[in-house]
Amino acid sequence: MKKLLSVILAVVMVLSLGTVAFADDVPNNEKPVIWFNRQPSNSTTGELDMDALTFNGKTYYVGFDAKQGAELQGQMIVDYLQAHGEGLDRNGDGVIGYVLCIGDIGHNDSIARTRGARKALGTAVPDASQGKTEIETIDDVDPTAVGTNLDGTSSAVQDGAITIDGTEYVVRELASQEMKNNSGATWDAPTAGTAIMTWSASFGDQIDVVVSNNDGMGMAVFNAWSKDNNVPTFGYDANSDAVAAIADGYCGTISQNADVQAYLTLRVMRNALDDADIMTGISTPDAAGNVLSEDLFYYDEETRCFYALNGAVTAENYESYLDATAPNPAFSNQLTEEDAPVKKVWLDIFNSTDNFLNATYKPQLENYDDILNLDVEYIAGDGQTEANITDRLANPSEYDGFAINMVKTDNAASYTSKLQ
């Protein structure tokens, strides 16, 4: 019995020594939290979730300017149509019909792209649910999916008009839907591939243009149907496969500068971990000479959000975008371990099958984690439930910081509650 007691005492002492050893550790709720790609916000109204964005003094969001990118995508589509009028109206009915693949009806990026395309094509109507009665900017546009609208009577869009080579055409959104699979994953490329087969089977010769909220879905449609039918198809993200497909007739995409975003995600993390000025290596060069040029991003101090800017990728310039995973030499200089000791970071990607995040963003993160001396543990979600990801954050004390990509933008508390 005595022996047992002394063993218990010894165990208790070791345990309490352990506690002492960790006593100086930073509490989990004071560690850096970097939200990225899915901005904490209300998925119905788009309103930013400021509780999540100010969780602690080391919390930031990194994304890109969704509105600027969406306007660019709309303009790119219209420019293409103006320049390629011949044969565009495939069945000669005087209507340029397009179908629209919507990513996630509750995601700011997706909403902006739907609005940008509609505004540029003249099919936009004011968003009555927000009390809008006229359209000044794309924010005023109703982003609701129409389902099908072959006769042009949907209340979520109107018929637009475009003059090409002196001929006036009606522009009609024939169909649009959120590409969500049966298990609930959004931006789902296979769903888009199936949708185009359904649409084309019932009104194929009316479809003159395909617009997609991203390249994953756009390429699924291109490969399943529009490539063989020579129907102009447009996406977003500038994934390598989509850029390469421009040589085969994919008409254009938008680069959201994943190199800049991936660098910013980990750079802001690094600066927060080091208690350094948050702009180190961003607007001011760090010790290794890394710096971002001003035309690539901006920072909104009030909401603690960093935004990369977008660029259009078309037949004119695609060759310089072919490798979407190449690190940018302007901010690829290795930090020394003296300046930046190795830190451990937990980072999740909400959906292991999302094309952009896995084919473009993650390889870029992997470029910069080494350069910034961050030992990142990558967690891949199922794209459906937050719990699938948060269950794998069982022991936050093992990490120095957290980079979070939510399934649903409303769900920030599922993560921050783990850090309380």
Ligand code: BGC
């Ligand atoms: C990308 C999409 C991606 C989504 C995931 C967007 O910014 O453009 O391709 O599916 O992020 O959140």
